[in-house]
Amino acid sequence: MLSHLRPAITLTLGFTLLTGLAYPLAITGAAQALFPTQANGSFIEKGGAVVGSALIAQSFTKAGYLHPRPSASSYGATPSGASNLGPTNASLIASVAERRTAYTAENGAEAPIDAVTTSASGLDPDISPENAAAQAARIATARNADPAAVQALIAQQVKAPLLGLYGEPTVNVLQTNLALDAAFPLPK
Amino acid sequence: MMTLISYILYFAVLTALALGLAVWMQRVFEARIPALVWVDRIVLRSAGVDPDRQMNWAAYAMAVLAFNLAGFVVLYALLRLQGYLPLNPDGMGAMSPDLAFNTAVSFITNTNWQAYSGEAQLSYLSQMAGLTVQNFVSAASGMAVGVAVIRGFSGPKDGGLGNFWADMTRATLWILLPLSIALALYLAAQGVPQTLLGAVHTTGLEGAEQIIPRGPAATQIAIKQLGTNGGGFFGVNSAHPFENPTIASDLAQCLSILLIPVAFCFLFGSMARERRQGWAIFGAMGIMLLAGLAVIHFYETAGNPSLGIGANMEGKEARFGAMLSSLWAASTTAASNGSVNAMHDSFMPLSGMVLMVFMQIGEVIFGGVGSGLYGMLLYCIIAVFLAGLMVGRTPEYLGRKIEAREVTLAVVGFLSMPLGILVVGAFASTLPSALAAIQDPGPHGFSEVLYAYSSATGNNGSAFGGWGASLPWHTTAMGLVMILGRYAMIIPVLAIAGSLSRKTKAEATAGTFPTHGPLFVTLLILTVLILGALTFFPVLALGPIAEETARVAGQSF
Numbered sequence: 220m221l222s223h224l225r226p227a228i229t230l231t232l233g234f235t236l237l238t239g240l241a242y243p244l245a246i247t248g249a250a251q252a253l254f255p256t257q258a259n260g261s262f263i264e265k266g267g268a269v270v271g272s273a274l275i276a277q278s279f280t281k282a283g284y285l286h287p288r289p290s291a292s293s294y295g296a297t298p299s300g301a302s303n304l305g306p307t308n309a310s311l312i313a314s315v316a317e318r319r320t321a322y323t324a325e326n327g328a329e330a331p332i333d334a335v336t337t338s339a340s341g342l343d344p345d346i347s348p349e350n351a352a353a354q355a356a357r358i359a360t361a362r363n364a365d366p367a368a369v370q371a372l373i374a375q376q377v378k379a380p381l382l383g384l385y386g387e388p389t390v391n392v393l394q395t396n397l398a399l400d401a402a403f404p405l406p407k
Numbered sequence: 408m409m410t411l412i413s414y415i416l417y418f419a420v421l422t423a424l425a426l427g428l429a430v431w432m433q434r435v436f437e438a439r440i441p442a443l444v445w446v447d448r449i450v451l452r453s454a455g456v457d458p459d460r461q462m463n464w465a466a467y468a469m470a471v472l473a474f475n476l477a478g479f480v481v482l483y484a485l486l487r488l489q490g491y492l493p494l495n496p497d498g499m500g501a502m503s504p505d506l507a508f509n510t511a512v513s514f515i516t517n518t519n520w521q522a523y524s525g526e527a528q529l530s531y532l533s534q535m536a537g538l539t540v541q542n543f544v545s546a547a548s549g550m551a552v553g554v555a556v557i558r559g560f561s562g563p564k565d566g567g568l569g570n571f572w573a574d575m576t577r578a579t580l581w582i583l584l585p586l587s588i589a590l591a592l593y594l595a596a597q598g599v600p601q602t603l604l605g606a607v608h609t610t611g612l613e614g615a616e617q618i619i620p621r622g623p624a625a626t627q628i629a630i631k632q633l634g635t636n637g638g639g640f641f642g643v644n645s646a647h648p649f650e651n652p653t654i655a656s657d658l659a660q661c662l663s664i665l666l667i668p669v670a671f672c673f674l675f676g677s678m679a680r681e682r683r684q685g686w687a688i689f690g691a692m693g694i695m696l697l698a699g700l701a702v703i704h705f706y707e708t709a710g711n712p713s714l715g716i717g718a719n720m721e722g723k724e725a726r727f728g729a730m731l732s733s734l735w736a737a738s739t740t741a742a743s744n745g746s747v748n749a750m751h752d753s754f755m756p757l758s759g760m761v762l763m764v765f766m767q768i769g770e771v772i773f774g775g776v777g778s779g780l781y782g783m784l785l786y787c788i789i790a791v792f793l794a795g796l797m798v799g800r801t802p803e804y805l806g807r808k809i810e811a812r813e814v815t816l817a818v819v820g821f822l823s824m825p826l827g828i829l830v831v832g833a834f835a836s837t838l839p840s841a842l843a844a845i846q847d848p849g850p851h852g853f854s855e856v857l858y859a860y861s862s863a864t865g866n867n868g869s870a871f872g873g874w875g876a877s878l879p880w881h882t883t884a885m886g887l888v889m890i891l892g893r894y895a896m897i898i899p900v901l902a903i904a905g906s907l908s909r910k911t912k913a914e915a916t917a918g919t920f921p922t923h924g925p926l927f928v929t930l931l932i933l934t935v936l937i938l939g940a941l942t943f944f945p946v947l948a949l950g951p952i953a954e955e956t957a958r959v960a961g962q963s964f
Contacts, residue, residue, distance in 0.1 A: 223469055223470045223473035223474070224473060225454065225455045226451075226454040226455055226456045226470070226473075226474075226572045227470075227473040227474045227476070227477040228477055229453065229454035229455065230450075230454050230474065230544075230572065230575070230576065231474065231477040231478055231481055231544070232481075233450065233453075233454070234540055234543060234544055234579060235481065235536050235540045237584075238539060238540050238543040238544075238579065238584065238630075239535050239536035239537070239539055239540040240535065240536060242539070242584065242587070242588070242626055243535045243539060243601075243623045243626040243627070246588065246591045246592065246595070246601055246623075246625065246626045247601050247602060247603060247623055247626075249592060250591075250592065250595035250596075250601040250602075250625065251601070251602065253592070253595075253596070254595055254596050257595060257596060257597065257598045257599075257600075258595045258600060258601045258602055258625070259600060259602050259604065259621070260600045260602070260607060260619065260621045260649065261598050261652070262607060262609070265612075268610060269607060269608075269609045269610075270609060270610065270611060270612055271609050271611050271612070271617065271619075272607075272609070272619055273598075274598055274648040274649060274652050275617070275619055275648055275649070276648075277609075277611040277612075277613075277615055277617055278611065278613065278615045279611075279612070279613055280613065281613055284612065284613065288725065294615070294617065295617075296526070296617060296618060296619045296620060297526055297527055297606070297618050297620055298524035298526050298527040298641070298642040298643075299524075299526065299641055299642050299643040299647050300642065300643060301643060301646070301722045301750040301752075301753070301872060302721065302722065302750075302753065302873075303722065303750050303752040303753060303846065303871065303872040303873030303874075304721065304752070304753060304846075304847065304873065305752060305753065305756075305847040305849075305851035305852075305854070305855075305871075305873075305954070306711050306713070306714075306719070306721075306753065306754070306755050306756060306851075306954075306958065307713075307756070307849060307850075307851055307954055307957060307958050307962065307963045307964055308847050308848070308849075308851065308963065308964060309848075309963040309964055311714070311721065311753075312713045312714065312963055315713075315714045315715065315721075319715065330715070331717065332710065332714065332715050332716065332717030332718065332720045333717075333720050333725050335714070335715060336714060336720040336721040336722075336723075337721060337722070338646075338722070338723065338724050338725065339643060339646030339722050339723055339724050339732075339747075339748065339749045339750050340643045340646045340647045340648060340724060341643070342647065342648055343648070343724050343725050343726075344648055345724075345725040345726050346725055347725055380654065381654040381655055381658070383409075384409065384412065384413040384416065385413055385417075385654050385657075385658055385730075385731060386654030386657065386726055386727060386728060386730075386731055387725060387726060387727070387728035389725050389726050393612075396612055397612070400612070
């Protein structure tokens with residue numbers, strides 16, 4: 220055991236310097252030089268203020284905005300969190316039913332499944348295209364806009380699955396809401 | 408049909424990448440590239456190591472233990488002292504002693520169970536110089552043991568097991584580090600933060616205030632996937648949009664989870680100078696992975712009728728949906744990785760059961776880097792032993808006689824799983840002081856405990872996340888079973904390798920039971936199912952099977 224002590228300590232310290240400091244610091248330098256926006260968190264500025272990150276959901280409740288998926292952490296990022304409720308949990312089944320009723324009352328449409336279930340991170344920045352389309356009429360009314368034009372704007376925001384094979388089509392809520400503000404300003 | 412094409416393409420790419428990597432790994436471990444050998448000699452000599460000195464199995468095991476112990480001491484100290492150390496922009500304080508013990512054990516054993524939440528409890532220094540380092544060297548330790556075991560099983564008589572310090576250093580410098588650099592840069596380009604700046608305060612379009620933590624995440628996530636570690640930078644792991652922002656980042660990480668474990672099958676075949684032996688193990692592992700994946704995919708896509716029509720999207724991200732969440736869940740539990748891109752606690756009961764079985768059989772469906780292969784070699788020993796009993800011949804594997812000593816040691820290795828899961832798990836699910844951790848009522852609550860102890864003993868690290876892992880009773884007990892699951896496997900398997908390496912290799916005759924081809928693959932799968940899965944059938948009946956039966960009958964809890 221004693222003969223192993225020197226290599227154990229030397230290599231632990233050596234690899235701490237190499238993989239624990241040199242590696243992350245060098246990659247930080249490279250990433251900051253190559254892709255600064257992404258490497259800093261994909262934050263979006265509007266009028267000089269940071270309004271959020273394109274990757275992180277934020278709460279939207281006004282009728283004129285696209286609403287994100289429900290969040291078990293109330294859109295809090297410190298820490299992130301999911302409901303983690305099991306598939307036979309009665310309180311999960313009850314909350315989903317409640318959200319379904321509220322969604323239909325708000326939008327006059329059936330809720331797609333992603334609109335009534337909480338995401339894995341509590342910070343899911345995206346919703347399904349069906350969910351976005353179902354909210355279009357409500358948004359158009361709140362903005363005194365042509366419903367077809369709002370639908371068209373949302374359709375433009377849909378990101379397709381990778382290679383048409385992997386993942387799901389999505390609509391980014393914050394980016395779409397910024398596009399809505401630009402195209403159809405909210406009435407004062 | 409499109410789904411089938413997606414899966415076929417995915418696994419074809421994975422296999423091709425692993426075949427290529429195995430060639431590189433063999434050159435690295437057999438010290439065949441002069442420029443690299445020149446560098447590792449300087450490193451090893453400066454640590455007082457003669458890389459050409461062969462170790463016997465006991466010396467090899469002692470070196471692993473000494474190295475991991477040193478890692479534990481450094482990591483524990485970092486976590487306790489982080490409040491006084493630099494690179495702490497968000498002002499994190501010391502971790503409690505029991506949680507620091509749990510976390511340090513979790514990272515040195517390549518488990519990466521997260522009883523903490525990174526963005527709320529860790530400084531950037533702890534993430535980088537603590538967790539990231541162990542992500543590298545615990546993985547490199549597993550790879551070194553894997554290579555030593557391959558040498559013992561298949562090398563020439565008295566050929567030795569190699570030198571731990573040389574194997575571990577080579578695995579880190581020439582396999583894990585280059586792959587991590589490439590993956591980290593790719594992930595940063597996709598939107599994973601890589602910065603030393605602290606959290607950002609934002610005011611949203613509707614005026615909602617948010618504090619959004621970030622940090623040097625890409626470098627840690629790259630190695631957490633490649634080294635089958637799995638401990639995330641953020642609490643919700645690779646479900647967090649900062650850890651896994653796009654479909655492309657998801658596929659790159661998912662491939663990285665299985666890459667080195669799959670390459671180990673091929674490395675085994677080529678180092679044994681008989682590639683079909685590697686293909687046989689790859690075949691057995693691949694068939695079990697695909698069978699489990701099919702079950703998970705079916706249930707997650709079909710969804711939960713109690714929640715509405717559509718896939719089971721509770722605890723899943725919109726960009727991944729049911730398919731990529733199922734693929735990840737199967738890969739991460741098969742490969743002893745433990746990172747998640749969806750919440751396993753909210754998976755359908757039988758999906759959850761498959762995930763538990765993958766861990767309970769000892770993480771041998773590709774498994775951890777190095778450890779998956781040596782775990783499966785234990786099953787190979789039992790399989791040829793069973794075949795030997797049936798035909799009444801002394802069993803052989805790769806030309807070496809399997810005798811009482813090897814079979815006994817293999818069984819000792821297997822016993823760590825039922826000991827950690829069934830014995831410690833029984834206390835964890837009955838003692839009043841431990842029960843407070845359960846979140847869900849009904850059989851699902853029991854599944855939470857069963858999953859946790861399966862994950863810890865199998866050194867996986869994923870969780871049914873609703874379960875209160877930070878209860879001191881569990882941080883301590885799980886720390887202990889993680890040690891059990893790691894070293895009660897490593898020591899016997901190295902002893903077997905040492906014992907086999909001293910035996911003469913016999914030429915195959917007409918009477919030799921061939922350990923390649925469909926017959927052996929079938930026998931190996933059956934051995935895994937009988938020995939591994941049947942041990943846990945009774946407890947699975949109390950958890951996921953009871954829950955599924957109740958669910959089908961329309962019952963909720």
